[in-house]
Amino acid sequence: MAAEPPSEELKKLSVNEDGSAKAAGASNGASHGANDDAAEHSDDSEDEAENQAPDEADGAAKKKKKNKKRKPKKKKKAPTAQTEPPSVLISQLFPNNTYPKGEEVEYRDENLYRTTNEEKRHLDNLNSEFLSDYRQAAETHRQVRQWAQKSIKPGQTLTEIANNIEDSVRRLVGHDGLAEGDAIVAGMGFPTGLNLDEIAAHFSPNAGNTTVLQQSNVMKVDIGVHVNGRIVDSAFTMAFDPMYDNLLAAVKAATNTGIKEAGIDARLGEIGEKIQETMESYECEINGTTYPVKSIRNLTGHNILHYSIHGTKSVPIVKSHDTTKMEEGDVFAIETFGSTGAGYVHDQGEVSHYALCQDQPNINKLRSAQAKKLLYTIKKNFSTIPFCRRYLDRLEQKNYLYYMKNLVDYGFVQEYPPLVDKKGSYTAQFEHTILLRPTVKEVISRGDDY
Numbered sequence: 001m002a003a004e005p006p007s008e009e010l011k012k013l014s015v016n017e018d019g020s021a022k023a024a025g026a027s028n029g030a031s032h033g034a035n036d037d038a039a040e041h042s043d044d045s046e047d048e049a050e051n052q053a054p055d056e057a058d059g060a061a062k063k064k065k066k067n068k069k070r071k072p073k074k075k076k077k078a079p080t081a082q083t084e085p086p087s088v089l090i091s092q093l094f095p096n097n098t099y100p101k102g103e104e105v106e107y108r109d110e111n112l113y114r115t116t117n118e119e120k121r122h123l124d125n126l127n128s129e130f131l132s133d134y135r136q137a138a139e140t141h142r143q144v145r146q147w148a149q150k151s152i153k154p155g156q157t158l159t160e161i162a163n164n165i166e167d168s169v170r171r172l173v174g175h176d177g178l179a180e181g182d183a184i185v186a187g188m189g190f191p192t193g194l195n196l197d198e199i200a201a202h203f204s205p206n207a208g209n210t211t212v213l214q215q216s217n218v219m220k221v222d223i224g225v226h227v228n229g230r231i232v233d234s235a236f237t238m239a240f241d242p243m244y245d246n247l248l249a250a251v252k253a254a255t256n257t258g259i260k261e262a263g264i265d266a267r268l269g270e271i272g273e274k275i276q277e278t279m280e281s282y283e284c285e286i287n288g289t290t291y292p293v294k295s296i297r298n299l300t301g302h303n304i305l306h307y308s309i310h311g312t313k314s315v316p317i318v319k320s321h322d323t324t325k326m327e328e329g330d331v332f333a334i335e336t337f338g339s340t341g342a343g344y345v346h347d348q349g350e351v352s353h354y355a356l357c358q359d360q361p362n363i364n365k366l367r368s369a370q371a372k373k374l375l376y377t378i379k380k381n382f383s384t385i386p387f388c389r390r391y392l393d394r395l396e397q398k399n400y401l402y403y404m405k406n407l408v409d410y411g412f413v414q415e416y417p418p419l420v421d422k423k424g425s426y427t428a429q430f431e432h433t434i435l436l437r438p439t440v441k442e443v444i445s446r447g448d449d450y
């Protein structure tokens, strides 16, 4: 999910104050067995065949059954491979919290000592739950997105694509998010962004949207996965026409520059400058016209806090004078956006993304009982995690738009409209989440795809 540069909007969202997230469950659902059905199938069909067979008298049938050397009923073996579409719990594929690490990158220069330093290693060890939640979320992200990359084709609707991705995420973490509080334990970290062409960020289809993905589209797929509030924010861009290859290459390289420059004590403004240098060293020819690739100057990366997708630090993608430093223990979403347009986005179009505001006004400001009820539903189901209209629809909320406007007008809920560059332009995005661990920088969402 993208951030806009420092403004009131970027004030950090706090970690859930009412503790509902904690109350909802500390377990990450290893025993829920979303996959049990699939695992059982072969056994079931054997049994059925036996039960259906005999035309004979009962006794004979029984005898036959007794004499038959039966294979001992297979113990339901936990599946060892993912299905397509993904349905096997990540906690089953990696038992005992043995989730794969992200890409570990050693710190440089004056931070070189950290890799071997005893004190730093000790600090690192204290974070085991944090790390295993983060790695579980990241592995879920990788498996879902790699399936998405294979399966998404022009001709599909954006609604279909978004639902497929989100259903997969929820199956892999074992929380369908339908019972109150369940989505707060693990699930979507924010609404799935499916941003076409000049739309850079914060578009997700609302109910009734019939947009069909076209061969000519450039689609940014921005997926958030969280486990116990540890949010992985990572995005990629898909295009089906090789004409856009350079645009995508520019942004991928720019994001990798940002990741490389990030580190403890790195200054945010300087990272932005390096990102811009990489981005703007590319150009892209589209339909016979050559465009310079520009960094979108009013979009930024951001730090991520527990249950809060946008912390207070922004990582610019153009040169800036911000001398704020990255610090040990920080989590950052390093995301860059390139554009063939103005390199500047504005709010445009119907809103799909919302989140609770950090500072909640007095509830008595709301006169409508319906608006209060909607606010309650949002707090109980999403807490401070961003959500979209489709997420309310699947909770069977009806006719809530008027009351949602109330919540926005009174400052309970913030809306995040789509962010759009010049009409007819093309934008691309790549994004990773990185952990500035005491000993190493871990690019937690790195995969062999990007």
Ligand SMILES: [Co+2]
Residues within 6 Å of the ligand: 001, 002, 003, 233, 301, 333, 335, 431
């Ligand atoms: Co983001």
